[in-house]
Structure formats: structure tokens, C-alpha cells
Amino acid sequence: MKAAVYRRFGGPDVVHVEQVPALEPNTDEILIRVLATTVSAADHRSRSRDIPAGLILPSSLVLGFFRPRRPVLGMDASGVVEKVGDDVQGFAPGDEVVAMLGSRFGGHAEYVTVKDTDAVVHKPRNLAFDEAASLIFGGLTAQAYLNRTTVQAGTTVLVNGASGAVGSAFVQIASAVGAHVTAVCSAANHELVTDLGAQRTIDYQTQDFTANDTTYDVIVDCVGNAPVDRVRHTVNPGGAVLLVAAGLRSLISAKRDARRYGITVITGPGPYRAADLQHVVYLGELGDLRPVIDRSYPFDEIAQAHRYVDTGRKRGSVVINVAEAHQTVPASTASDHRIL
Ligand SMILES: NC(=O)c1ccc[n+]([C@@H]2O[C@H](COP(=O)([O-])OP(=O)(O)OC[C@H]3O[C@@H](n4cnc5c(N)ncnc54)[C@H](OP(=O)(O)O)[C@@H]3O)[C@@H](O)[C@H]2O)c1
Secondary structure: OEEEEEOOOOOHHHEEEEEOOOOOOOOOEEEEEEEEEEEOHHHHHHHHOOOOOOOHHHHHHHHOOOOOOOOEOOOEEEEEEEEEOOOOOOOOOOOEEEEEOHHHOOOOEOEEEEEOOOEEEEOOOOOOHHHHHHHHHHHHHHHHHHOOOOOOOOOEEEEEOOOEHHHHHHHHHHHHOOOEEEEEEOHHHHHHHHHOOOOEEEEOOOOOOOOOOOOEEEEEEOOOOOOHHHHHHHEEEEEEEEEOOOOHHHHHHHHHHHHHHOOEEEEOOOOOOHHHHHHHHHHHHHOOOOOEEEEEEEHHHHHHHHHHHOOOOOOEEEEEEOOOOOOOOOOOOOOOOEEO
């Protein structure tokens, strides 16, 4: 099978599509023929070792110290079940599925295996494979964080980095339950985030959202420049700070900061659970979580996709069409800046 392989850390050109040995599912595994995946911020971080401050050592345990431990990147996949192991329940060949592979990676390949107990569920029925793939990384991350706090009608939420894969999912999921969302991103993306449900926008290039008297129930940092020290005076008593992008210092001080300031502080990876992915699929089918696809690339041009993601300015997701899909649902419009 073909896979996008990287054998050393570095720039986009370390990634090459090549032939690798075919995969065979174990008895508890599902073999998925991957039709679409994304190049995410996590792929960028892993490949380039652009790791948040203080986390290079722990992340090397997962990613490798001198060379990549897992030579195929890709945290997500949408595709068709090719084969199932004898003990697998709930999935059969031909099923259309989405999966979050998390730090096991492997989605940038023609095939990937997952356990039936992993975050793998049937694909949203109303979305094409590329559209479904675009929901997984951001949608599941946002949902995993939202599970650990209360966001409901009337909750005031500020999302820093609102136009990225994770931020755009937060904006949509919070807006869908009736929260009042303020989106922080550059002016060029204000129309996008407003369309996704944000009621207020702040251009971080001209305005510091912490430098006024406005306070919020929940502050979400998807950029990594809004630690508790910077934002605590803008959080309402009993409110929450969700540090999706955080360095070691924020991870270590989260519990202490929560006690000291009487707020909830949530940070750290995942967890990525099938039940939450199922909810993401449900939101996708309802139209409460719409695909935001910045650009799409054919598999052979995946290095170009990495190059674009490296800018740190993508809107929503950058999709890789790994194989021609016999789509059950037609892709909606053109491939650039597509919002359903
Ligand atoms: N904890 C976890 O489990 C977890 C899971 C997933 C991701 N993450 C981390 O979360 C972060 C966000 O991931 P992502 O996938 O959303 O990234 P992304 O899609 O690459 O984010 C790109 C967006 O960030 C915006 N941005 C860049 N600089 C900004 C700034 N100074 N202020 C506000 N917005 C800014 C850009 O908007 P403009 O062009 O408008 O600037 C762009 O739309 C990454 O650091 C990632 O590693 C953590």
C-alpha cells in the first residue's frame, strides 16, 4: 500500500509517498481503506518538532527522540471498512466510517487499522468523505474539552484562535447550544467565524482581548498565548479556562491556578472516545457542526499540504484526498474555503 512516510524530523520535504508493507487486521481490529484525512496542527508539530514550551522531552517519548517512532502521520481518517477481525462487533466490510487515531497516527496512508474499541464510528450520512474527515480532529478535541465544563444557553465563551480546526469547532458547538461566542482571529476571518455562529469578533492584530473590562464564563485558548496568568481577570467567578494549546508550565500549574482563582482550568490531550466522536457525527448530521475546509490536496501532494499548514494560518482543516471516493454524497462546492 502507499503511505506518506517521514523518517526524520524536519520541514515539509521530509514527507514522501512511498510503498510500505500492507496491513492485516488482528482479531479485534478493523482495516479501513482511507479515502480522506487531514494534515493537522498535530502533524505539523510532530514532523517539525514545533512542540509547546517544556514539552519536548515528554513528547519525544511518543514521537521519538532521534527519529520518528511512527513514520506515518495523520491523526484522523474517513473511509470504508475493508476487512474486520473475527472478534470485531458492530462493523462490517463496506461500512463507511470515521476514526480518530490520536497519537498512534497512521491516517496518511491508503489503509489503517483501528481496534473496534477505539474512537471509530459510522460516518455522518449527509457528508462526503472529505467533509467528514474535516470534522474529526477539531470537532473531537472541542467536544472532549466541552465535556469537562458547562456551556449552555447564555454562557459567554471567548475562543482565541477561532478560525483554526479546533477553534472553529468550539465556535460552532458552543453557538449551537445557545452560548454567546466571541471569536478572536484576524480580521480576514471575521466573516467566517460569524457565519459559524460567533456573535462578536476581535481582531488580535489590533486589539488585546484581555485589555478591557469584558469578562467571560469560559475562555478557550487554541493559540497558546492566553495562559491563566494573562486571562484570569477576564474570567467570571466560577468560570473556566480551557487551555487547548499549552506548555508545560500551564500543565503543571493548572490545579493550583484553579484553586487559587476559584475557576476551572482544563488542559492536556484528549481523551479521544468513541462516544464523543459519535456525538461529533450527530452534530455533523444535524448541521450544527459544519465542515470548514480551507484547501484540499491529492495524496501525492501531501508535502505541499504540510507546507501550507506550517504557516499556522489555515482556516479549519486541510484535507488530503487519499483515494478517489465512490462518494455516496456529492462534495458540495469548490475545494477552497468550503463551508457547508
Ligand atoms: N490539547 C489537545 O488535545 C489538542 C488537540 C488538538 C490541537 N491542539 C493544539 O491546539 C492548537 C490549535 O489547533 P488547530 O488545529 O485549531 O490549529 P490551526 O488550525 O493550525 O490554527 C490556525 C488558526 O490559528 C489562528 N491564529 C494564529 N495565530 C493567532 C493568534 N495570535 N491569535 C488568534 N488566532 C490565531 C489563525 O487565524 P488567523 O489567520 O486569523 O490568524 C488560523 O486560522 C494547536 O497548538 C494544537 O497543537 C491541542
